[in-house]
Amino acid sequence: xxxxxxxxxxxxxxxxxxxxxxxxSCTIDRGRLAFIVGPSGSGKSTLxxxxxxxxxxxxxxxxxxxxxxxxxxxSETNTYRRDHVxxxxxxxxxxxxxxxxxxxxxxxxxxxxTAAQRERAVELLTDVGLKHRLDHRPRQLSGGEQQRVAxxxxxxxxxxxxxxxxxxxxxxxxxxDEIYKILRQLQAQRQTTLVIVTHDRRFITSNDQVIEIQDxxxxxxxxxxxx
Amino acid sequence: xxxxxxxNLLTRPLRTALALIGLSIPILGVIGLFSLSEAVRNLIxxxxxxxxxxxxxxxxxFSPVFSDLxxxxxxxxxxxxxxRAITPxxxxxxxxxxxxxxxxxxxxxxxxxxxxxxxxxxxxxLDQPIVVGQDPxxxxxIKSEVFPKAILKGEAGGRYLEPQDVGTDHVVISTxxxxxxxxxxxxxxxxxxxxxxxxxxxxxxxxxxxxxxxLDVVVLMxxxxxxxxxxxxxxxxxxxxxxxxxxxxxxxxxARIEQTIAGVDGRSPNEFASNFGSLMSQLDLFLLATVSxxxxxxxxxxxxxxxxxxxxxxxxxxxxxxxxWSRRDVLGLVTAESAYLGLLAGVVGFVLALVFTLVANxxxxxxxxxxxxxxRNALLGxxxxxxxxxxxxxxxxxxASRMVPMAAIRLGAS
Numbered sequence: 329x330x331x332x333x334x335x336x337x338x339x340x341x342x343x344x345x346x347x348x349x350x351x352x353s354c355t356i357d358r359g360r361l362a363f364i365v366g367p368s369g370s371g372k373s374t375l376x377x378x379x380x381x382x383x384x385x386x387x388x389x390x391x392x393x394x395x396x397x398x399x400x401x402x403s404e405t406n407t408y409r410r411d412h413v414x415x416x417x418x419x420x421x422x423x424x425x426x427x428x429x430x431x432x433x434x435x436x437x438x439x440x441x442t443a444a445q446r447e448r449a450v451e452l453l454t455d456v457g458l459k460h461r462l463d464h465r466p467r468q469l470s471g472g473e474q475q476r477v478a479x480x481x482x483x484x485x486x487x488x489x490x491x492x493x494x495x496x497x498x499x500x501x502x503x504x505d506e507i508y509k510i511l512r513q514l515q516a517q518r519q520t521t522l523v524i525v526t527h528d529r530r531f532i533t534s535n536d537q538v539i540e541i542q543d544x545x546x547x548x549x550x551x552x553x554x555x
Numbered sequence: 556x557x558x559x560x561x562x563n564l565l566t567r568p569l570r571t572a573l574a575l576i577g578l579s580i581p582i583l584g585v586i587g588l589f590s591l592s593e594a595v596r597n598l599i600x601x602x603x604x605x606x607x608x609x610x611x612x613x614x615x616x617f618s619p620v621f622s623d624l625x626x627x628x629x630x631x632x633x634x635x636x637x638x639r640a641i642t643p644x645x646x647x648x649x650x651x652x653x654x655x656x657x658x659x660x661x662x663x664x665x666x667x668x669x670x671x672x673x674x675x676x677x678x679x680x681l682d683q684p685i686v687v688g689q690d691p692x693x694x695x696x697i698k699s700e701v702f703p704k705a706i707l708k709g710e711a712g713g714r715y716l717e718p719q720d721v722g723t724d725h726v727v728i729s730t731x732x733x734x735x736x737x738x739x740x741x742x743x744x745x746x747x748x749x750x751x752x753x754x755x756x757x758x759x760x761x762x763x764x765x766x767x768x769x770l771d772v773v774v775l776m777x778x779x780x781x782x783x784x785x786x787x788x789x790x791x792x793x794x795x796x797x798x799x800x801x802x803x804x805x806x807x808x809x810a811r812i813e814q815t816i817a818g819v820d821g822r823s824p825n826e827f828a829s830n831f832g833s834l835m836s837q838l839d840l841f842l843l844a845t846v847s848x849x850x851x852x853x854x855x856x857x858x859x860x861x862x863x864x865x866x867x868x869x870x871x872x873x874x875x876x877x878x879x880w881s882r883r884d885v886l887g888l889v890t891a892e893s894a895y896l897g898l899l900a901g902v903v904g905f906v907l908a909l910v911f912t913l914v915a916n917x918x919x920x921x922x923x924x925x926x927x928x929x930x931r932n933a934l935l936g937x938x939x940x941x942x943x944x945x946x947x948x949x950x951x952x953x954x955a956s957r958m959v960p961m962a963a964i965r966l967g968a969s
Contacts, residue, residue: 374961377960377961377964380877382873382876382877382959382960382961382964383959383960383961383962402881402882403881406879406880406881407879409876409877409878409879409960410878410879410880411879415877415878417874417964419870421870421871421873421874421964423871423874424566425559425562425563425565425566426559426562430559434874434875434878434880435878435879435880437556437559437880438556438880438881438884438887481878485879
């Protein structure tokens with residue numbers, strides 16, 4: 329379970345401060361597929377990044393499975409990112425001079441890659457339909473294929489929490505549909521908590537949780553059926 | 556991770572190549588200059604090892620050419636305990652050889668450059684002849700003579716100065732002087748030919764070759780003949796060559812001579828070597844300081860390259876941090892890249908230095924100097940380059956590692 333309590337996040341922009349999140353509180357159930365929706369600049373991605381411990385809130389707390397992310401040490405934060413969270417970005421963010429398999433294995437590169445980890449990466453790439461692209465570089469792949477590599481990379485550590493920031497934002501609608509299909513399938517199989525930031529509500533189904541944000545504040549939260 | 560770092564360098568080949576050039580040239584300087592310094596040391600060491608006796612000079616004189624002593628010191632020095640034999644010498648730069656003066660030679664070498672024989676020009680600049688007047692009678696008592704031992708074998712070598720040469724216009728010259736001052740038909744001079752020195756004709760009776768650029772510039776003649784040629788009064792000599800009873804005690808003999816006679820410096824081979832070693836150490840420091848400046852420029856080049864590289868890769872570092880890479884891991888990755896850059900620059904610098912020494916050895920010709928890269932100098936150059944690369948990469952690496960992942964990704968995406 330994720331519990332976000334009164335978080336604020338202020339950025340310095342030039343000579344003035346910008347408040348991206350203004351005392352936002354919400355909860356996300358474990359194993360649930362949750363959507364964070366809202367207009368551009370509402371603070372959706374900032375909330376997602378904070379859930380992934382990619383930054384610290386200015387105030388407030390974020391508790392994921394009993395661990396307060398605002399109190400983690402540097403080392404604990406690294407471990408949390410490496411072992412517990414998978415991240416999928418809008419622009420895929422694959423590393424150009426690594427192959428598909430190597431991109432999937434990025435979390436393990438600093439400590440050396442084991443045969444089991446490599447096997448797991450191949451298995452995941454096979455699951456997302458890229459068995460024939462294992463040794464290809466990102467520039468040799470289509471956008472949809474790149475995003476599937478990114479999904480495999482996010483899943484290679486069997487995370488409890490999967491975070492996706494506009495995962496279909498740079499894809500055409502058909503490819504976007506395929507990506508959502510894959511994400512839903514994997515989430516259902518693994519019972520991973522999947523949080524997706526989007527402004528495209530057509531992918532939301534009735535059983536999904538929806539958190540609606542505007543101007544850094546919570547406008548509403550609950551199952552999609554109530555929205 | 557090392558493989559990843561290596562690939563990152565290869566991703567931007569032009570930038571990597573430019574940074575490599577920037578650092579490899581100072582490394583070429585380090586290896587090349589220290590090789591030159593070692594070659595000079597070796598040559599001087601070889602030259603000094605031939606001198607077994609003690610040279611007595613005027614106090615503070617740099618060499619016999621710049622020294623003058625009174626002739627009556629001979630008896631005082633000869634009376635010092637431990638002195639077995641002594642001979643006076645006159646050392647002066649030759650006034651002119653075959654009509655060419657020392658200053659004229661330098662000007663001629665600069666003006667009449669021969670692109671087909673560049674080594675000869677350099678050699679000529681280093682080879683201004685020196686006239687040495689010796690007392691053949693006293694010299695006969697000396698056992699550790701350098702030049703008599705270097706006389707060529709057979710008829711080509713002729714003979715060394717002997718007591719019957721006193722009062723004659725006989726000279727002994729090196730093969731180098733013979734080549735540098737050829738006969739009208741272009742052939743090198745030989746024993747039996749004449750040589751014009753200071754407008755006067757001398758008969759060549761002997762030909763020697765030591766192989767040292769410092770010794771093969773000497774024209775030897777009887778001391779009285781040298782006095783007339785160089786206008787040196789009979790009361791004056793340049794130096795005395797002294798041989799002790801025991802060559803291993805030359806330092807003690809030197810000290811006794813200096814204590815007994817005021818205003819003289821006794822130079823044993825050890826002292827020459829020590830003075831020269833000290834001079835070369837200072838030269839090494841100077842070289843190091845000069846090369847350090849070049850290295851600094853190379854390091855700035857690495858910093859610039861790595862800063863550009865890291866600035867372009869903010870999103871990449873953000874992704875790595877998102878996937879659990881610690882700051883230390885990112886620091887390690889960027890430092891590894893700059894270390895590779897430094898190592899490569901060191902290897903390239905080493906290869907350039909190898910080429911440089913091969914080319915330089917062609918130019919140095921028969922000066923006796925021979926450049927070679929010792930394993931120590933190669934390791935010094937490559938090691939220095941590696942360290943410089945790592946130092947140059949540290950700030951960009953530190954900057955990359957300190958970025959907040961969210962900010963890095965957003966900056967990279969913008």
